[in-house]
Amino acid sequence: MSVNSQDTRRENRPNVVLLTAHDLGQHLGCYGIETVKTPNIDALASEGLRFENAYSTSPVCSPARGSLLTGRYPQSNGLMGLTHAPWWWEIDDSEAMLPEILAEHGYETHLSGLQHVASDPERMGFQHTHSRELDAEETTAAASELFRNATDDQPFYAQVGFFEVHRDFDQGTHSENGVYVPPYLEETDEIRDDFAAFQASVNYFDDRVGDVLRALESAGLREETIVILAADHGIPHPGAKWTCRRPGIEIALLMDGPGPVFSGRNRVDEVISSVDVLPTLLDVLDVPISGRIEGHSFRQFLAGETESPPREAAFAQFTEHMKRDNESRCIITRENHLIRYFDQGRTVKYPVGTDPQAFADHVERMSTEREPRPFAQLYDVREDPYELENLGASSKHKQLVTDLSQRLLRWMVSVDDPLLEGRVRHPYYEQAVDDLLTSSTDPE
Template identity: 40%
Template sequence: MSDAPHRANLVLIDCHDLGRHLGCYGHPTVPSDALDALALQGLLFEQAYATAPQCSPSRAALYTGRHAHDVGMLGLAHAPFGWHLYDGVRHLAHYLGEAGWATAHVGVQHVIRDTPEHVRSLGFDHHAASHTDATTTAAAAVDVVRSATRPYFLNVGFLEPHRDEHGRFKSQPPRAERGVEVPSYLPDTPAAREEMAEVQGAIAAMSEGVGRILAAIDERDDRDDTWVVFTTDHGLAMPRAKATMYDPGLGVALLMRWPAAGLVGGRRLDALVSHVDLLPTLLDGLGLGVPDGLHGRSHWPLLQGVAAPANTMVFAEKTFHTAYEPMRAVRTVRHKLIAHFEVDVMNVPGDVMRSPITATMVDEIVRERPHVELYDLVADPEERHNLIDDPEHADVADELARALVAWMRDTSDPLLDGPVASPYRHATLAKLGLEPDGHPPS
């Protein structure tokens, strides 16, 4: 249990589809001033990774401290997909609410279905501004900050920079006053520059919303005793990023500030960190200890400058997105192994498919799956050269394969038992008068 200041406020802000596309992560054309300032005031994690390159499974692990396949979230929560947390799974809001924190959620949630009843089932006392733009979301969050009883847990979810219903980023004006950067894994074309200007506009609006929340904390004179955390669910909604196991899909921004606990000074931490580590770290730092049965580890000692065991590997998964696409991955500082469990061409999420950039990359991203991919992330940071059949890398491949299988077993991954059935399949069987196993009722 931590000896840090107890009963501090916790403001945990997430957003959709950002990856690490911020100024503070080396993207100077992105007008993310409020978030860049937060990084300078607090801590920045340089090697933080999502546990899934897609929304609901990533968020489920982030907020439960357990990998998505172990809590029932093997796909997207919204209709028609309908994945849901297993009964009894505990969200961060459950732990904090039971310990005396007032709990509020504002904006996008997407761990489970986004109705008031479902949000309350996660342990929140208050919910507002679901799926609204950055200005509305920030205003609702500011209202909570100004009125909340201490200590409070405020969870804010920004929709930006998710693509809109037309597959573009036009919910906010584009921004290119500092130039436009096209990520190296995308073709540098006029269409790509146009889209990246839209992305920058969406990120700017989200960052400005974060800035308004931080200003409200300061107005209440709560900066010292408020632990602010910012992250995102996964990478940009672009080819070779969102819904893929490549680093642009799994690498995430992670920023923290808590002056009373010494989380200040613009430190940049290079420890290998998984989203599944965040919940145990938060509970440990708030003096509540680390519950049994979690998959993540607390990095609170690291934040306090104390030598402690660190991750040597992080793991990721994808089972369903818009289609069945089961894959698992393990990453070290140097290497990554990706295992595919079904044959098909590479699937591309629907929102990314509508991008004009995707049309220029079809031959690259829609291709036959290898059974296993292995990459040297130092020699090949864009993960272009699969080394799985290279004899010189056989030992690395064997070590990572054994680690991946052990992780799947240790976390009760249903994929080891065969193909995973979806809620949609179960619903169809029910309409046909059959049980989930395909047999008539006994």
């Protein structure tokens, strides 16, 4: 689809609905998890595009979402960690986000529910905020009312953000079709019970997505709307969220809409990063893409206009949070995943049996071996997707580690990664030092 951004005629400008999920990873039926019930999301995947190898730029919420909405990496947009206390990271004032960009090109911009990027939605470019609560049914109702009241003379951008499937899980349990426990976790009673509760939360999230899609259909808007569903990062379990391991950065990414971009194929196996969503969408809408954008547009590739995808590898960063893992950077391709660590720690031997809720509550940590964690860990994505065997120390893979390390370093230089100049100075550290100096000054 090629849409003239200067043409205000409603019929030539599709609406955009962005559905965001917390901690979802790829734990959905359309991604092969048979123990959950996600018919609404699965139907969306079957109607449009399902990206099999989609990766976030961070395994924690705020920086992952910041990249999705700016098309820029956390080191570039300044949002390298969580926005809320006691982390206090903030996105740079100079950053333009998707709602703001679309508003400048004639879209009416709406937020319903969670965004977790900035304290003020207006800073992000939202003209209308319908609900800031974390209640999924309120979020769904607000989005449905938005669709009913949509006018014919102006397209809209609606971001519908759900707190689900973040802990604490409060939708009971679901084990009707069994309980799926990823191989990097042991199948203890605590872990199985936790996943039964997680599955129920996933099912509930799917119900709410179904409500949104049905409301869009009832308003007569579905055929003229681009719908994107994106998770922020991996699932909320040890060995996934809070780590640059593949289970921590893999995300569900679905797109559907009018035009050849969304109809040429169903499954997309090529690697795509969350920073690519914004430029791809802008390209589809024929909205100019700023030279500051670090992501790549997949429009031509998806429309069949070119045979080669715009990227072969994705990159991610983890700026240490809550001591759950060590500071790290990574590069991942369809074949291999290299993680490099920059903070002291010991090797975690997977699978682990750590109670997921106790881990999330800081009561329990993953057990480690006595030897130091190696600076680099290498995994074969195709043969070992759950990353149980580190190949980084093998002489057979020495050249591969070197090649991937070179590519990773080039990326770190390109985003001006502060880690190359020393330890990252966290906002808490900055405020703590400022408080020390202020408190140490004798009153006049």
